[in-house]
Amino acid sequence: MTEVVQNVAQPNIAQPHIIVKNLDLWYGEKQALKNISMQIPRNSVTALIGPSGCGKSTFIRCLNRMNDLIKNCRIEGKVLIENEDIYGADVDVVELRKQVGMVFQKPNPFPMSIYDNVAYGPRIHGVNKKDIDEVVRGALRSAALFEETSDRLKSPALSLSGGQQQRLCIARTLAVKPEIILFDEPTSALDPISTARIEDLIMNLKKDYTIVIVTHNMQQAARISDYTGFFLMGELIEFGQTRQIFHSPKEKSTEDYITGRFG
Numbered sequence: 001m002t003e004v005v006q007n008v009a010q011p012n013i014a015q016p017h018i019i020v021k022n023l024d025l026w027y028g029e030k031q032a033l034k035n036i037s038m039q040i041p042r043n044s045v046t047a048l049i050g051p052s053g054c055g056k057s058t059f060i061r062c063l064n065r066m067n068d069l070i071k072n073c074r075i076e077g078k079v080l081i082e083n084e085d086i087y088g089a090d091v092d093v094v095e096l097r098k099q100v101g102m103v104f105q106k107p108n109p110f111p112m113s114i115y116d117n118v119a120y121g122p123r124i125h126g127v128n129k130k131d132i133d134e135v136v137r138g139a140l141r142s143a144a145l146f147e148e149t150s151d152r153l154k155s156p157a158l159s160l161s162g163g164q165q166q167r168l169c170i171a172r173t174l175a176v177k178p179e180i181i182l183f184d185e186p187t188s189a190l191d192p193i194s195t196a197r198i199e200d201l202i203m204n205l206k207k208d209y210t211i212v213i214v215t216h217n218m219q220q221a222a223r224i225s226d227y228t229g230f231f232l233m234g235e236l237i238e239f240g241q242t243r244q245i246f247h248s249p250k251e252k253s254t255e256d257y258i259t260g261r262f263g
């Protein structure tokens with residue numbers, strides 16, 4: 001494993017699932033990420049917090065190369081998943097995004113039935129027709145949506161409530177059997193009850209997946225995450241166990257942010 005140039009102290013993580021090394025990112029002339037290094041442990045929830053515009057979404061999108069789609073975006077540094085450089089020349093980006101799923105802020109189900117939304121990915125990835133039913137039901141169960149929808153799987157996904165739509169999007173992600181799931185502010189468009197259900201779900205999912213979540217909600221980060229990274233103006237200021245970050249931050253700016261003094 002090549003040496004990581006550490007700019008921020010890292011907790012001792014035996015076998016990180018994701019290793020980010022000296023990552024810089026520019027949108028045209030503007031540098032949005034500055035020398036980020038981070039080791040993300042597997043089967044855990046890692047929360048990324050920080051004020052608006054500090055680069056959280058930009059960073060999370062680097063983990064499954066979503067920024068490839070943005071013109072004028074340039075990246076330097078490395079992102080290793082299972083020690084493989086995901087920016088390597090021979091990486092199949094479709095396969096990478098299957099391995100690293102993503103759930104967005106606004107639920108975005110396809111305008112098709114509940115069933116077809118979840119079956120969409122497995123069908124594209126060539127899952128056998130006779131196995132699709134089982135995959136769809138399994139994913140809906142894991143996303144805690146099966147009981148509510150089992151009698152109306154052919155109904156339009158858009159007839160579901162916002163919270164149910166977000167769980168459907170999670171089921172859609174789970175159906176392609178990822179290893180890592182990225183959540184970009186997944187509850188910011190939801191009411192408190194739907195938010196609590198998604199938080200419970202995320203905490204359950206970490207048994208089987210590595211989870212990275214961007215959130216503006218500090219209580220949410222404190223409730224559901226094992227590790228927290230604090231970003232400020234494109235830099236990772238502090239990264240550590242959530243308990244430590246919230247109870248004894250090492251950096252003054254982290255403390256100011258979590259105590260609501262800015263942002």
Ligand SMILES: Nc1ncnc2c1ncn2[C@@H]1O[C@H](COP(=O)(O)OP(=O)(O)OP(=O)(O)O)[C@@H](O)[C@H]1O
Nearest residue numbers: 027032050051052053054055056057058059070216
């Ligand atoms: N596609 C883009 N083109 C140019 N600049 C961008 C693009 N996306 C983001 N930026 C800029 O990069 C910086 C970081 O944005 P980013 O969305 O990653 O921040 P964030 O911390 O996720 O913010 P928020 O919490 O408001 O979602 C901001 O200055 C933003 O304006």
